[in-house]
Amino acid sequence: MTIKELQDYLAKEFDIHFDNPDLLAEAFTQASYVNEHPNQGLKFYERIEFLGDAVLELIVSEYIYKRYPELPQGKLTRLRAAMVCEDSFSKFAKECHFDQYIRLGHGEELAGARQRPGLLCDIFESFVGALYLDQGRPAVEKFVRRVIFPKLDMGWFDHAVDAKTSLQEFLQRNGDVKIEYHLLSESGTENEPVFKVNVSANDKVIGEGVGSSKKHAEMQAAVQALHKLRAQQN
Amino acid sequence: MTIKELQDYLAKEFDIHFDNPDLLAEAFTQASYVNEHPNQGLKFYERIEFLGDAVLELIVSEYIYKRYPELPQGKLTRLRAAMVCEDSFSKFAKECHFDQYIRLGHGEELAGARQRPGLLCDIFESFVGALYLDQGRPAVEKFVRRVIFPKLDMGWFDHAVDAKTSLQEFLQRNGDVKIEYHLLSESGTENEPVFKVNVSANDKVIGEGVGSSKKHAEMQAAVQALHKLRAQQN
Structure with missing residues (x-):
């Protein structure tokens, strides 16, 4: 699937429209793909993922801080850890069909990287980082309100809060x-x-x-x- | 020192004016003080600190992401870890004279808690959390631009970046x-x-x-x- 197809999918499914598709491409590109396509000035997702990780951490923290006004810090921390982790993020990435759009090198593809939770988690974070840079925090909040927060009501994180x-x-x-x-x-x-x-x-x-x-x-x-x-x- | 004196100090030194001084009081109050003053409906800083931690993580991440456009993720992560840590935050808290305004119980006071880096770090984070809740992100950015970011130029974090x-x-x-x-x-x-x-x-x-x-x-x-x-x- 191409970045153009990803743009169309995001527009149709999430009403998300990137001003700068290069950021989106960067967020979905693994280093192995850049190595196989040298001299094209491609970038891979890691730097944007670094940012996306902190964006998610704050938005989730603020949400549960306000939603659970009586929850003490220890439980807030446990709940955040359950929400902001590889296990959750990789599932969200799958649910959003992000796995289909990752740009991988051939070797990584053959090794099954596309379904590896670690990579899926990274891509979820890098997507959020790119969305934040391109469209600002309100766009990320809208996305997260749809993809992450409903899971609280569905009991995904009950193990973290008694x-x-x-x-x-x-x-x-x-x-x-x-x-x-x-x-x-x-x-x-x-x-x-x-x-x-x-x-x-x-x-x-x-x-x-x-x-x-x-x-x-x-x-x-x-x-x-x-x-x-x-x-x-x- | 009282919370009123803290308000005056923040106004004079940082041009910071809290709309809700209760948030500020919460941010500077340790559990030991609440225990010694029961039935006053006091809150201690831990929940706000939980939020402030995530606020600082994002603002620092975004700043170094943009300031060092060529720095790979690994070095960004190392640099952030050097900036967002107990050692740095406790020094910032001292520099801002926050230690003078913490509300402690007698036992903790006698035990020297006021100068304990762990507590100073917590208070720095909880202050930022309260500022964020009360005045929004721009106020935090203004504060952080004065207290944290100049330390990059002063070489505080050189050990983290070669x-x-x-x-x-x-x-x-x-x-x-x-x-x-x-x-x-x-x-x-x-x-x-x-x-x-x-x-x-x-x-x-x-x-x-x-x-x-x-x-x-x-x-x-x-x-x-x-x-x-x-x-x-x-």
Whole structure:
């Protein structure tokens, strides 16, 4: 696929129109391709990726800082690390079909580089860097609001924030909601106790959980509630 | 020192005027102070520091990306790491006299926390985070242009970028300059050779260096030239 096709795809799919297509070309070109096409003055993506990485770091940081006003720094840091990482970015790159447009040398192509998470992650960052340089921060925010932020609601990063925090954030997005956890029963033996708990939102039960501690049971109840709420949403 | 005094100091010294002094107070308050003043609804700096860290990372990244258009990614990354780190930020905080305004609990005060580089670094980041939230990015850029960027010219980060690159960047800030290294002599023995080299800018010799390899001698010549040029500048 050519850079021209990439431009058309970005215009159609994301309403993104580069003023300087050379920046876009640079963002999608690996060093191996430059080496195979000498004397054409081509550049490869690494410098733009350096910038894109910092752009993503700030936009994600600012978003979660504002979205989770009660989340302490440690959890913000964990959440950011889960969002701004090779695993996430390589998936976003695939979802955006960026893999199809990377310009690789033959050797790298044969070695399967096009599907390598490390490269996909780099290209996602370099694309964002190029978009930032060419169209400014609002364009990046628009792109990120579509590609990254919805994954928070889809539970992609729940492992980084505990389920009780996620549930609270989910329920209180549109205003205050009273969330309560109730101990329903305590059974089992002294060495192997079993706690049963439910969670309610404005006095309506929305989930139940069982665990070997009250805290663990509450977590399970929150996980179940989130699961149901998200299923209803879709 | 009080937050009111900090506001006055920032106004006088940096022409910075906070709309929301609570943000400024949060940025200069350590958890130990909040613990000693319960029921006042105080917040401590950690969340704002989380944001300030990402703000500084992007502004520094963008600045060096544009300032060093030929620097490859690896060197950009090394340079950024030298600039965006506890060692640098704690020095900037001291230079800005921020240490005087931190609100600490008694125990931390007695333990000498006020001069601890880790805390000073945190406060520098949290100040920037608060400034960003309250006054927006241009205000942060103005502050950083005064406090951080001049250190590049002063050679603070030369260890992160090699001296030949630094010299080139220094000389070519205001347009193209012809830089040449000339081998003056080769002496010593085969096992312990001694190379003597000079460096010229537009045919005028500006530095000399000696080393056990040509490359090392050139580095020394660049270091000497930078040293002289910077002395002339001041």
